[in-house]
Amino acid sequence: MLKTRVITAVIALAVLGVVLFVVPPWLTELIIGALILAGAWEWSGFLDVSGTMLRAAYVALIGILIAASYVLLPDVSETVLQIAFVWWFIAFIWTMFFPTPIPQFVRWVAGALVLVPLFIALIVLFRIGEEKLLFALLIVWAADAGAYFAGKQFGRVKLAPSISPGKTWEGVIGGLLVVALLAVAATYYSDAALSMLLPFFLAVAALSIVGDLTVSMFKRTAGVKDSGTLFPGHGGVLDRIDSVAAAAPLFALGLGWLGLV
DSSP, X not given: OHHHHHHHHHHHHHHHHHHHHTSOHHHHHHHHHHHXXXXXXXXXXXXXXXXXXXXXXXXXXXXXXXXXXXXXXXXTHHHHHHHHHHHHHHHHHHHTTOSOOOOHHHHHHHHHHHHHHHHHHHHHHHHHOHHHHHHHHHHHHHHHHHXXXXXXXXOOSEEETTTEEEEEHHHHHHHHHHXXXXXXXXXXXXXXXXXXXXXXXXXXXXXXXXXXXXXXXXHHHHTOSOSOSSBTTTBSHHHHHHHHHHHHHXXXXXXXXXXXX
Protein backbone atom coordinates (compact mmCIF):
# COMPACT_ATOMS: atom_id res chain seq x y z
CA MET A 1 0.00 0.00 0.00
CA LEU A 2 2.75 2.46 0.94
CA LYS A 3 4.68 1.57 -2.22
CA THR A 4 1.60 2.27 -4.36
CA ARG A 5 1.05 5.60 -2.60
CA VAL A 6 4.65 6.63 -3.15
CA ILE A 7 4.65 5.68 -6.85
CA THR A 8 1.38 7.53 -7.42
CA ALA A 9 2.70 10.57 -5.55
CA VAL A 10 5.89 10.68 -7.62
CA ILE A 11 3.95 10.48 -10.89
CA ALA A 12 1.52 13.14 -9.68
CA LEU A 13 4.42 15.44 -8.74
CA ALA A 14 5.95 15.04 -12.19
CA VAL A 15 2.63 15.88 -13.84
CA LEU A 16 2.20 18.86 -11.51
CA GLY A 17 5.63 20.16 -12.47
CA VAL A 18 4.73 20.01 -16.15
CA VAL A 19 1.36 21.69 -15.54
CA LEU A 20 2.85 24.54 -13.49
CA PHE A 21 6.10 25.22 -15.28
CA VAL A 22 5.95 23.82 -18.83
CA VAL A 23 2.52 24.16 -20.43
CA PRO A 24 1.10 27.60 -21.37
CA PRO A 25 -0.66 29.45 -18.51
CA TRP A 26 -4.06 29.30 -20.22
CA LEU A 27 -3.77 25.51 -20.38
CA THR A 28 -2.76 25.33 -16.72
CA GLU A 29 -5.86 27.27 -15.74
CA LEU A 30 -7.99 25.03 -17.96
CA ILE A 31 -6.54 21.95 -16.26
CA ILE A 32 -7.32 23.45 -12.84
CA GLY A 33 -10.92 23.94 -13.97
CA ALA A 34 -11.10 20.35 -15.22
CA LEU A 35 -9.77 19.11 -11.88
CA ILE A 36 -12.48 21.02 -10.03
CA LEU A 37 -15.16 19.57 -12.31
CA ALA A 38 -13.79 16.08 -11.65
CA GLY A 39 -14.14 16.86 -7.95
CA ALA A 40 -17.69 18.04 -8.58
CA TRP A 41 -18.54 14.72 -10.23
CA GLU A 42 -17.24 12.87 -7.18
CA TRP A 43 -19.12 15.22 -4.84
CA SER A 44 -22.33 14.47 -6.73
CA GLY A 45 -21.96 10.94 -5.37
CA PHE A 46 -22.64 12.37 -1.90
CA LEU A 47 -25.98 13.89 -2.93
CA ASP A 48 -28.12 10.78 -2.63
CA VAL A 49 -29.42 11.16 -6.18
CA SER A 50 -29.95 8.40 -8.72
CA GLY A 51 -28.95 8.52 -12.36
CA THR A 52 -26.12 10.20 -14.19
CA MET A 53 -28.30 13.06 -15.41
CA LEU A 54 -28.73 14.58 -11.95
CA ARG A 55 -25.06 14.06 -11.18
CA ALA A 56 -24.14 15.68 -14.49
CA ALA A 57 -26.49 18.56 -13.65
CA TYR A 58 -24.57 19.17 -10.44
CA VAL A 59 -21.28 19.19 -12.33
CA ALA A 60 -22.81 21.66 -14.80
CA LEU A 61 -23.90 23.88 -11.91
CA ILE A 62 -20.39 23.95 -10.46
CA GLY A 63 -19.06 24.56 -13.97
CA ILE A 64 -21.30 27.61 -14.37
CA LEU A 65 -20.20 28.97 -10.99
CA ILE A 66 -16.48 28.59 -11.67
CA ALA A 67 -16.89 30.00 -15.19
CA ALA A 68 -18.72 33.05 -13.83
CA SER A 69 -16.13 33.58 -11.11
CA TYR A 70 -13.33 33.20 -13.66
CA VAL A 71 -14.84 35.87 -15.91
CA LEU A 72 -15.29 38.23 -12.95
CA LEU A 73 -11.75 37.80 -11.61
CA PRO A 74 -10.17 39.63 -9.86
CA ASP A 75 -13.22 41.60 -8.69
CA VAL A 76 -14.88 38.71 -6.84
CA SER A 77 -11.81 36.84 -5.64
CA GLU A 78 -11.41 38.40 -2.21
CA THR A 79 -15.13 38.13 -1.45
CA VAL A 80 -15.26 34.48 -2.46
CA LEU A 81 -12.14 33.66 -0.44
CA GLN A 82 -13.57 35.43 2.61
CA ILE A 83 -16.79 33.43 2.26
CA ALA A 84 -14.65 30.29 2.13
CA PHE A 85 -12.84 31.33 5.30
CA VAL A 86 -16.16 31.68 7.12
CA TRP A 87 -17.39 28.36 5.71
CA TRP A 88 -14.33 26.46 6.91
CA PHE A 89 -14.69 27.96 10.39
CA ILE A 90 -18.29 26.73 10.45
CA ALA A 91 -17.11 23.35 9.16
CA PHE A 92 -14.57 23.19 12.00
CA ILE A 93 -17.36 23.67 14.56
CA TRP A 94 -19.54 21.18 12.70
CA THR A 95 -16.96 18.40 12.89
CA MET A 96 -17.12 18.61 16.68
CA PHE A 97 -20.79 17.62 16.67
CA PHE A 98 -20.75 14.92 14.01
CA PRO A 99 -22.53 12.53 13.46
CA THR A 100 -25.40 14.81 12.53
CA PRO A 101 -27.91 14.45 9.69
CA ILE A 102 -26.89 16.35 6.55
CA PRO A 103 -29.92 17.34 4.43
CA GLN A 104 -29.55 17.00 0.67
CA PHE A 105 -29.82 20.76 0.13
CA VAL A 106 -26.90 21.32 2.51
CA ARG A 107 -24.84 18.77 0.56
CA TRP A 108 -25.48 20.66 -2.68
CA VAL A 109 -24.51 24.01 -1.16
CA ALA A 110 -21.51 22.62 0.73
CA GLY A 111 -20.06 21.20 -2.48
CA ALA A 112 -20.10 24.65 -4.04
CA LEU A 113 -18.54 26.17 -0.91
CA VAL A 114 -15.73 23.63 -1.10
CA LEU A 115 -15.04 23.63 -4.84
CA VAL A 116 -15.66 27.15 -6.13
CA PRO A 117 -13.40 28.97 -3.63
CA LEU A 118 -10.77 26.30 -4.22
CA PHE A 119 -10.84 27.10 -7.93
CA ILE A 120 -10.55 30.83 -7.22
CA ALA A 121 -7.69 30.31 -4.75
CA LEU A 122 -5.69 28.11 -7.13
CA ILE A 123 -6.10 30.56 -10.02
CA VAL A 124 -5.19 33.54 -7.83
CA LEU A 125 -2.10 31.82 -6.45
CA PHE A 126 -1.03 30.67 -9.90
CA ARG A 127 -1.31 34.20 -11.26
CA ILE A 128 0.66 35.61 -8.32
CA GLY A 129 3.39 33.10 -9.08
CA GLU A 130 3.80 29.38 -9.59
CA GLU A 131 6.08 29.19 -6.56
CA LYS A 132 3.33 30.62 -4.32
CA LEU A 133 0.89 27.93 -5.45
CA LEU A 134 3.56 25.29 -4.99
CA PHE A 135 4.29 26.51 -1.47
CA ALA A 136 0.61 26.29 -0.53
CA LEU A 137 0.64 22.69 -1.71
CA LEU A 138 3.91 22.00 0.12
CA ILE A 139 2.35 23.06 3.43
CA VAL A 140 -0.53 20.65 2.91
CA TRP A 141 1.76 17.82 1.82
CA ALA A 142 4.10 18.39 4.75
CA ALA A 143 1.21 18.31 7.21
CA ASP A 144 -0.23 15.20 5.57
CA ALA A 145 3.07 13.31 5.40
CA GLY A 146 4.05 14.25 8.95
CA ALA A 147 0.63 13.20 10.25
CA TYR A 148 0.75 9.91 8.35
CA PHE A 149 4.12 8.75 9.65
CA ALA A 150 3.72 10.16 13.18
CA GLY A 151 0.29 8.62 13.42
CA LYS A 152 1.58 5.25 12.27
CA GLN A 153 4.45 5.33 14.74
CA PHE A 154 2.97 7.04 17.79
CA GLY A 155 -0.79 7.33 17.22
CA ARG A 156 -2.89 6.53 20.26
CA VAL A 157 -5.43 9.28 20.94
CA LYS A 158 -8.14 9.50 18.28
CA LEU A 159 -8.71 12.92 16.72
CA ALA A 160 -12.26 12.47 15.41
CA PRO A 161 -13.26 8.80 15.69
CA SER A 162 -16.79 9.36 14.40
CA ILE A 163 -15.43 10.90 11.19
CA SER A 164 -12.02 9.40 10.50
CA PRO A 165 -11.01 6.68 12.99
CA GLY A 166 -7.46 6.46 11.64
CA LYS A 167 -6.49 10.04 12.50
CA THR A 168 -4.84 10.76 15.84
CA TRP A 169 -3.71 13.77 17.82
CA GLU A 170 -0.17 12.44 17.69
CA GLY A 171 -0.44 12.53 13.90
CA VAL A 172 -1.65 16.12 14.02
CA ILE A 173 1.30 17.13 16.20
CA GLY A 174 3.72 15.32 13.88
CA GLY A 175 2.26 17.07 10.85
CA LEU A 176 2.47 20.49 12.48
CA LEU A 177 6.08 19.87 13.50
CA VAL A 178 7.01 19.11 9.89
CA VAL A 179 5.22 22.28 8.78
CA ALA A 180 7.14 24.25 11.43
CA LEU A 181 10.38 22.97 9.89
CA LEU A 182 9.09 24.03 6.48
CA ALA A 183 8.45 27.53 7.85
CA VAL A 184 12.03 27.69 9.11
CA ALA A 185 13.30 26.63 5.68
CA ALA A 186 11.07 29.21 4.00
CA THR A 187 12.76 32.06 5.86
CA TYR A 188 15.90 31.37 3.84
CA TYR A 189 14.02 31.94 0.59
CA SER A 190 12.01 35.02 1.53
CA ASP A 191 12.35 38.30 3.37
CA ALA A 192 9.62 37.35 5.84
CA ALA A 193 10.52 36.74 9.47
CA LEU A 194 9.95 33.39 11.14
CA SER A 195 7.68 35.12 13.67
CA MET A 196 5.36 35.85 10.72
CA LEU A 197 5.72 32.68 8.67
CA LEU A 198 5.47 30.17 11.52
CA PRO A 199 1.97 31.05 12.77
CA PHE A 200 0.81 31.57 9.18
CA PHE A 201 2.02 28.17 8.02
CA LEU A 202 0.65 26.44 11.12
CA ALA A 203 -2.75 28.06 10.63
CA VAL A 204 -2.87 26.93 7.01
CA ALA A 205 -1.82 23.41 8.03
CA ALA A 206 -4.42 23.26 10.80
CA LEU A 207 -7.14 24.33 8.41
CA SER A 208 -6.02 21.68 5.94
CA ILE A 209 -6.89 19.09 8.59
CA VAL A 210 -10.36 20.64 8.88
CA GLY A 211 -10.76 20.26 5.12
CA ASP A 212 -9.83 16.60 5.30
CA LEU A 213 -12.26 15.93 8.16
CA THR A 214 -15.07 17.88 6.54
CA VAL A 215 -14.97 15.96 3.26
CA SER A 216 -14.63 12.73 5.25
CA MET A 217 -17.80 13.75 7.09
CA PHE A 218 -19.71 13.94 3.81
CA LYS A 219 -18.18 10.67 2.60
CA ARG A 220 -19.22 8.92 5.80
CA THR A 221 -22.75 10.29 5.47
CA ALA A 222 -22.87 8.96 1.89
CA GLY A 223 -21.47 5.61 3.03
CA VAL A 224 -18.30 5.67 0.90
CA LYS A 225 -14.67 5.22 1.92
CA ASP A 226 -13.02 7.01 -1.00
CA SER A 227 -14.55 9.57 -3.32
CA GLY A 228 -13.07 7.81 -6.37
CA THR A 229 -10.28 5.60 -7.70
CA LEU A 230 -8.37 7.93 -10.02
CA PHE A 231 -5.19 7.86 -7.91
CA PRO A 232 -4.12 4.33 -6.91
CA GLY A 233 -3.47 4.17 -3.18
CA HIS A 234 -4.86 7.67 -2.68
CA GLY A 235 -8.49 7.50 -3.83
CA GLY A 236 -10.21 10.06 -5.99
CA VAL A 237 -9.77 13.74 -6.77
CA LEU A 238 -11.59 14.87 -3.62
CA ASP A 239 -9.43 12.57 -1.52
CA ARG A 240 -6.39 14.49 -2.83
CA ILE A 241 -7.76 18.03 -2.75
CA ASP A 242 -9.89 18.02 0.42
CA SER A 243 -7.09 19.46 2.54
CA VAL A 244 -6.05 21.90 -0.21
CA ALA A 245 -9.66 23.10 -0.50
CA ALA A 246 -9.49 24.50 3.02
CA ALA A 247 -5.84 25.55 3.02
CA ALA A 248 -5.56 27.34 -0.34
CA PRO A 249 -8.15 30.10 0.30
CA LEU A 250 -6.54 30.95 3.65
CA PHE A 251 -3.06 30.92 2.07
CA ALA A 252 -4.22 33.24 -0.71
CA LEU A 253 -5.87 35.62 1.76
CA GLY A 254 -2.91 35.47 4.13
CA LEU A 255 -0.45 36.52 1.44
CA GLY A 256 -2.39 39.75 1.10
CA TRP A 257 -2.96 40.26 4.82
CA LEU A 258 0.73 39.80 5.59
CA GLY A 259 2.00 41.76 2.59
CA LEU A 260 3.74 38.73 1.10
CA VAL A 261 2.41 39.17 -2.44
